Amino acid sequence: MEGVVSLRNYFILGLSAASISLPALAQGQGQPIVAVAQIDDNAGSGQAKTLTQMMLTAIAASQKFRVIERNQLDVLAQEQNRGRSGQTTTRNGGATGGFQGADYLIYGTITTLSASKKSDFGASLGMALVSGENARPQNCYSGEVTLSLDIRITDASSGQIRYVKRIDEKKKAGTICGEGVPQVNATELFRSAADRVAAGLVTTVYPxxxxxxxxxxxxxxxxxxxxxxxxxxxxxxxxxxxxxxxxxxxxxxxxxxxxxxxxxxxxxxxxxxxxxxxxxxxxxxxxxxxxxxxxxxxxxxxxxxxxxxx
CATH class of the missing domain: 2.40.10.410 (FlgT, C-terminal domain)
Known part of the structure; x- marks a missing residue:
């Protein structure tokens, strides 16, 4: 048996649910600011927010950029409203907005998160030899999960596309025999993809x-x-x-x-x-x-x- 199969039916994807705390602006006030403008999830993975956090973590770790999170803009807007109303004092001179302060904007789409399952003849034969003649034959399977992203990074001031890339990450699942299902921890897939996005941005701006x-x-x-x-x-x-x-x-x-x-x-x-x-x-x-x-x-x-x- 071989082909693309349902992740829900055949694979367990272990994605880290732990939140990653990032300040809106990292230290280093002279550095360019990066924001994730939009990550679409056409694959229905439910991991757009996780991927965003991983990308910002990887970019911040380069120590060459400051980062701002999209979900922090609501908090920023509330603080600006309070400042304009006189409820609080502000150091920004009444300035408003969020993304206009970013130097680079990241747009992305999770296009594919799929799993393939195929028979592992060698493992099946090995199980048959070990089990003996009277044992019930068991089929063995291996699998692979694929994550694909389309990424575009633009210069916020000019609108120029500075980096565009299709990123494909794959991870093999271990072989399992009988009624079980192969298991894959997909956290590594998303983190590797996030690292590649960060590396693309950083090395484009700072070779x-x-x-x-x-x-x-x-x-x-x-x-x-x-x-x-x-x-x-x-x-x-x-x-x-x-x-x-x-x-x-x-x-x-x-x-x-x-x-x-x-x-x-x-x-x-x-x-x-x-x-x-x-x-x-x-x-x-x-x-x-x-x-x-x-x-x-x-x-x-x-x-x-x-x-x-x-």
Whole structure:
């Protein structure tokens, strides 16, 4: 038996119900403000609020942004109303509103939360051999849960889309035989997706950079847990001349030189180490830009036989 099946009938999804307390504004008043504008739940998972909290937690943990929660805007509005009425004093000069103070807005849709179930022939055969000839045969099953999100992050001041991504997370369920049902803890799915949203925002606004380059090819980069993982391949680039829009006169980017590919070997809370693998005819240096390697990056070095790990 194989195919997509009902989560309610075949899988137990263990989602953490514990609330996550976040201040409306984190410390660091000079940092950009991020708000989750809207998360739609087309999959009917009932986890839009949980995902929102996880995303804001992951973004706040980067220590590069302040965060404001949508459900705190009602409280903010009540305080503003009291200030205007004279019931309380206010330090905001009578200003009103909430999202207009955000620099970046996150919009998302939970598009899929589904489970597949299929027969595990090897486990079924093993059970038959262990049980003996007269035992009643038992079918064994394994399964997998898939979570899919569509994410869009916009610049609140210009409306420009800064990051757009379809995120797919999968988690395998253990094999079970007989009348039981495979069990999956889906908390890890949602948290991994939230981490990827946070990493997408943070590295779009603040690219990963080389913080220190050592003579033996070891690189220290300025991002750690939540953004990079041990075993990730990353490509190092050197920014070139600024590219200027001829109509507006504004800088719209810069030319780049691909230097080489490195592998993340150690991940700490706020930094990571990488070892140079291939390329680097020009050695990496401080402030070079680092990105997760794409297929195109790996194909630029055909003899390396490296394959994407994400």
């Amino acid at each position: 990963i950079k080389v913080a220190n380059a050592q003579p033996d090819g070891t690189l220290m980069v300025n991002y750690g847990e939540g953004t990079l993982k041990v075993g990730d391949y990353v490509t190092v680039f050197r920014a070139g001349e600024a590219v200027i829009d001829p109509d507006t006169g504004k800088a719209i980017g810069s030319s780049e030189e691909r230097l080489g590919i490195a592998e993340i070997t150690d991940v700490q809370s706020s930094f990571s180490k990488a070892k140079s693998l291939i390329g680097f005819a020009t050695p990496a240096q401080t402030r070079d830009i680092v990105r997760i390697s794409t297929t195109d990056d790996l194909n630029a070095y055909p003899k390396s036989k490296l394959k994407p790990r994400r």
